[in-house]
Amino acid sequence: xxxxxxxxxxxxxxxxxxxxxxxxxxxxxxxxxxxxxxxxxxxxxxxxxxxxxxxxxxxxxxxxxxxxxxxxxxxxxxxxxxxxxxxxxxxxxxxxxxxxxxxxxxxxxxxxxxxxxxxxxxxxxxxxxxxxxxxxxxxxxxxxxxxxxxxxxxxxxxxxxxxxxxxxxxxxxxxxxxxxxxxxxxxxxxxxxxxxxxxxxxxxxxxxxxxxxxxxxxxxxxxxxxxxxxxxxxxxxxxxxxxxxxxxxxxxxxxxxxxxxxxxxxxxxxxxxxxxxxxxxxxxxxxxxxxxxxxxxxxxxxxxxxxxxxxxxxxxxxxxxxxxxxxxxxxxxxxxxxxxxxxxxxxxxxxxxxxxxxxxxxxxxxxxxxxxxxxxxxxxxxxxxxxxxxxxxxxxxxxxxxxxxxxxxxxxxxxxxxxxxxxxxxxxxxxxxxxxxxxxxxxxxxxxxxxxxxxxxxxxxxxxxxxxxxxxxxxxxxxxxxxxxxxxxxxxxx
Amino acid sequence: xxxxxxxxxxxxxxxxxxxxxxxxxxxxxxxxxxxxxxxxxxxxxxxxxxxxxxxxxxxxxxxxxxxxxxxxxxxxxxxxxxxxxxxxxxxxxxxxxxxxxxxxxxxxxxxxxxxxxxxxxxxxxxxxxxxxxxxxxxxxxxxxxxxxxxxxxxxxxxxxxxxxxxxxxxxxxxxxxxxxxxxxxxxxxxxxxxxxxxxxxxxxxxxxxxxxxxxxxxxxxxxxxxxxxxxxxxxxxxxxxxxxxxxxxxxxxxxxxxxxxxxxxxxxxxxxxxxxxxxxxxxxxxxxxxxxxxxxxxxxxxxxxxxxxxxxxxxxxxxxxxxxxxxxxxxxxxxxxxxxxxxxxxxxxxxxxxxxxxxxxxxxxxxxxxxxxxxxxxxxxxxxxxxxxxxxxxxxxxxxxxxxxxxxxxxxxxxxxxxxxxxxxxxxxxxxxxxxxxxxxxxxxxxxxxxxxxxxxxxxxxxxxxxxxxxxxxxxxxxxxxxxxxxxxxxxxx
Numbered sequence: 004x005x006x007x008x009x010x011x012x013x014x015x016x017x018x019x020x021x022x023x024x025x026x027x028x029x030x031x032x033x034x035x036x037x038x039x040x041x042x043x044x045x046x047x048x049x050x051x052x053x054x055x056x057x058x059x060x061x062x063x064x065x066x067x068x069x070x071x072x073x074x075x076x077x078x079x080x081x082x083x084x085x086x087x088x089x090x091x092x093x094x095x096x097x098x099x100x101x102x103x104x105x106x107x108x109x110x111x112x113x114x115x116x117x118x119x120x121x122x123x124x125x126x127x128x129x130x131x132x133x134x135x136x137x138x139x140x141x142x143x144x145x146x147x148x149x150x151x152x153x154x155x156x157x158x159x160x161x162x163x164x165x166x167x168x169x170x171x172x173x174x175x176x177x178x179x180x181x182x183x184x185x186x187x188x189x190x191x192x193x194x195x196x197x198x199x200x201x202x203x204x205x206x207x208x209x210x211x212x213x214x215x216x217x218x219x220x221x222x223x224x225x226x227x228x229x230x231x232x233x234x235x236x237x238x239x240x241x242x243x244x245x246x247x248x249x250x251x252x253x254x255x256x257x258x259x260x261x262x263x264x265x266x267x268x269x270x271x272x273x274x275x276x277x278x279x280x281x282x283x284x285x286x287x288x289x290x291x292x293x294x295x296x297x298x299x300x301x302x303x304x305x306x307x308x309x310x311x312x313x314x315x316x317x318x319x320x321x322x323x324x325x326x327x328x329x330x331x332x333x334x335x336x337x338x339x340x341x342x343x344x345x346x347x348x349x350x351x352x353x354x355x356x357x358x359x360x361x362x363x364x365x366x367x368x369x370x371x372x373x374x375x376x377x378x379x380x381x382x383x384x385x386x387x388x389x390x391x392x393x394x395x396x397x398x399x400x401x402x403x404x405x406x407x408x409x410x411x412x413x414x415x416x417x418x419x420x421x422x423x424x425x426x427x428x429x430x431x432x433x434x435x436x437x438x439x440x441x442x443x444x445x446x447x448x449x450x451x452x453x454x455x456x457x458x459x460x461x462x463x464x465x466x467x468x469x470x471x472x473x474x475x476x477x478x479x480x481x482x483x484x485x486x487x488x489x490x491x492x493x494x495x496x497x
Numbered sequence: 498x499x500x501x502x503x504x505x506x507x508x509x510x511x512x513x514x515x516x517x518x519x520x521x522x523x524x525x526x527x528x529x530x531x532x533x534x535x536x537x538x539x540x541x542x543x544x545x546x547x548x549x550x551x552x553x554x555x556x557x558x559x560x561x562x563x564x565x566x567x568x569x570x571x572x573x574x575x576x577x578x579x580x581x582x583x584x585x586x587x588x589x590x591x592x593x594x595x596x597x598x599x600x601x602x603x604x605x606x607x608x609x610x611x612x613x614x615x616x617x618x619x620x621x622x623x624x625x626x627x628x629x630x631x632x633x634x635x636x637x638x639x640x641x642x643x644x645x646x647x648x649x650x651x652x653x654x655x656x657x658x659x660x661x662x663x664x665x666x667x668x669x670x671x672x673x674x675x676x677x678x679x680x681x682x683x684x685x686x687x688x689x690x691x692x693x694x695x696x697x698x699x700x701x702x703x704x705x706x707x708x709x710x711x712x713x714x715x716x717x718x719x720x721x722x723x724x725x726x727x728x729x730x731x732x733x734x735x736x737x738x739x740x741x742x743x744x745x746x747x748x749x750x751x752x753x754x755x756x757x758x759x760x761x762x763x764x765x766x767x768x769x770x771x772x773x774x775x776x777x778x779x780x781x782x783x784x785x786x787x788x789x790x791x792x793x794x795x796x797x798x799x800x801x802x803x804x805x806x807x808x809x810x811x812x813x814x815x816x817x818x819x820x821x822x823x824x825x826x827x828x829x830x831x832x833x834x835x836x837x838x839x840x841x842x843x844x845x846x847x848x849x850x851x852x853x854x855x856x857x858x859x860x861x862x863x864x865x866x867x868x869x870x871x872x873x874x875x876x877x878x879x880x881x882x883x884x885x886x887x888x889x890x891x892x893x894x895x896x897x898x899x900x901x902x903x904x905x906x907x908x909x910x911x912x913x914x915x916x917x918x919x920x921x922x923x924x925x926x927x928x929x930x931x932x933x934x935x936x937x938x939x940x941x942x943x944x945x946x947x948x949x950x951x952x953x954x955x956x957x958x959x960x961x962x963x964x965x966x967x968x969x970x971x972x973x974x975x976x977x978x979x980x981x982x983x984x985x986x987x988x989x990x991x
Contacts, residue, residue: 101813101837101839101840102699102784102786102813102814102839102840104698104699104843105698105699105700105701105704105752106701108843108846109698109843109846109847109850110846111655111846111849111850114655114846114849114853118654129652130650132647132650132651133647133650135647135649135650137646137647137648137649137650138646140642140649141639141642141643141646141648141649144638144639144642145635145638145639148634148635148638149635152631152632152635153626153627153629153631154631154635154828155629155631155634155635155826155827155828155829155862156624156626156627156629156631156826156827156828157626157827157828158623158827158828159828159830160612161605161608161612191852192686192852192855192856193852193853195850195851195852195853196851196852196853199850199851199852204598204599204603205596205598205599206599207599207600208702210599221849221850221853224850225850228850258599290596292596319595319596320596332649332650333649333650333651333652333857334648334649334650334651334652334653334856334857334858335649335856335858336653336852336853336854336856343595345595345596346595346596349598349602349603352602352603352604352605352608353603355605355608355715356603356605356689356693356715356718356719356722357689357690357693357851358685358686358687358689358690358693358830358852359608359687359689359690359715359830360830361686361856362686362828362829362830362855362856362859363827363828364828364829364858364859364862365856365858365859368649368858
């Protein structure tokens, strides 16, 4: 019981923080003028799918910080800014104010959800560490250090270890049929860093940017932090509406399009081969850099995927991100970025400023494994394991009123909830039962769609996966009943 | 001869690129209006300390890209911007244009100089890998993997490995006498990443920022990339002019002050204990975040250094960067950042967006070594080795007309050239003799002072260090002779 209690407190803390962070961000962005009336506690609770006490707690915290104030029986209002003029400001007892970020405080709700300790972890879109060849890896590590005795003492160069880049270039040349050399690649600390650096380089504050809807939640937060203006493009099992894409490009001249066309995160959809060439032509015509995140390329269940967009690029408007972290070695964090000389040159400089190069030790450890015969066998084994787990999750969800398109690869299911339920509401309940998943809301660049959720079948063992999805199905059933009971009561007692 | 030829070509390429990058940046920043006359080839050559052919080559490249145009017997002029309106732009044969960064293209001249392959590498401010306990490290690595058999398959959390943070917190508590817990720390990929993330958080485009003059060259490039407005503060063997610091804070309300008060890079100076408390008071009064880079703290030759600024902080206006990369394991890239909860919370989110956490493998490898008894002995040995190398370099420089203040710790000498010589000029010549160093110009946030250079005595063995500094002394002597001959001839033949 003690553990459950602590757990509930932790969870309450998280929920209240989400509300608090959102309000604080909006206050800081100047959305409200001083003394403007703010959303009611009731509205806020509904919006975030939390109970009213949680919403109230967020307001109380903001009131303590003099960011809002309450008027009795009326609600909460935006406070005027704290006076801060002249050198005497510090004499007025306000020394305790914290340093405050220059822009809106950045947020990353995905990372917060994933960091919650739960028994049924369905929010992590990475591979079960139990499926990785850990013992094999530990054994050969010593050999890597024998091979490079001064490895610990050597800086990587900012572009990444040359031997690793050569090796990945050979692999990608074979895979994409685009001839690539070591110089055409940059190694980054996971795909996330590549997205961040490319956004910093090519998307300025206020610049328009195409993003898929839904898309990778942390990518949304990166773009938001950079001040991008979103132009959402729906992704469906049939790909994009290319006429809409062209119209948006023509009208808004977006600087970039972040896309994940193969076993897309979170939906699992794959943009058909027929659209790929056309997308690259549009990008060239309207000078929009396509940032092609291809992190799930190797994770197919039947046929390999179509060739990447990068394979159709002739004029340099596609940059290709191939992360190996998720399904080879999350502890190493290795992503290769392929592009044309201009983009690569800028990216190397940005990388040299950001961290002066991904640590060399991890690159060399990865290289030896990547080149081993074992690597190919590992991928084959993994594809089978992932397919089985996907089928396990699908079996549990079947008949519960959920709908989804069964993906042909990747690590996630994108599931539409039974009618009338919201994923935020479900998350609040499911966390109490120690099940976590990614609510669709945070995958929507417009933060509107709350009808879907992402279930990652990749991270936990089969038994846990089965029980976790069973609990979700059961919960959704109960919530739907409660809601329909509530609305019946509502009709009876208006 | 073939090798020398290739080497000269490589070197020419670098020099021309520096000129090209600078001109392009200035053109893109809008410093010149279309059809403005640009600096003459002669001025440019003098400014960059390159020969005129090199300067001309930079202009030719810009002309090929339609950024400038030449008028015969007059010089080069800024081109008007390329017309790019309406959807037909792409039909005008300009499809081949490369994606271009949204802001000025970032630069990092320090990284470029360090990447040049030379025999006498005096530009790398890191420790000679030969002095690191490489064999010991390789031996115990296997044990680390036995201890954490699933290490390769595990993501780090964005804040950094908890066990490592606990260990570093204990170390820093003892060292700074500030009680610290794991939650007060964030692990970053080297100190550079910490500087970058903190700047992104706290310094917006156009915000004022205090920087030491001179300072760490790559930090200047990071601040520039972020669009900071520099307020330079001279650093001398006696510290800063605190009256000037206060006047600047009062007038400009800078968001942050990046400082490296202990065995400062590049000068080696240490800000006296007496100024430290006062600096923290000023920071609190004027709400200016002090970013204290303490990367050389452990590298003292006699007495340990004064307590860090962080030790005087009560209100949360100091954030403390303690990088261990440079003198423990550059291949691992581990830095700990200590600060108050508000700063740490924002930094964790920024880190989660930037790369989702430093790779776990390197953190665990570092942790085991950091906790070993061997670690303390390693530092002691290193201090002795560094002092000896410093003395070796000083001996070679003595009597050559150079002046410097002998540092009490750190990895670098900051040397004033014999009168009339510029460090850019010397670099051009010394690269031909396979000696590299960091020219003072790139350490100056105003990019004006060209009278000093930074010699790192830490990276190469003693014999190489001796020969490298000997070559520099000899070169400077010859250049001074040539210059004085040139001016004598000038007087004879006006």
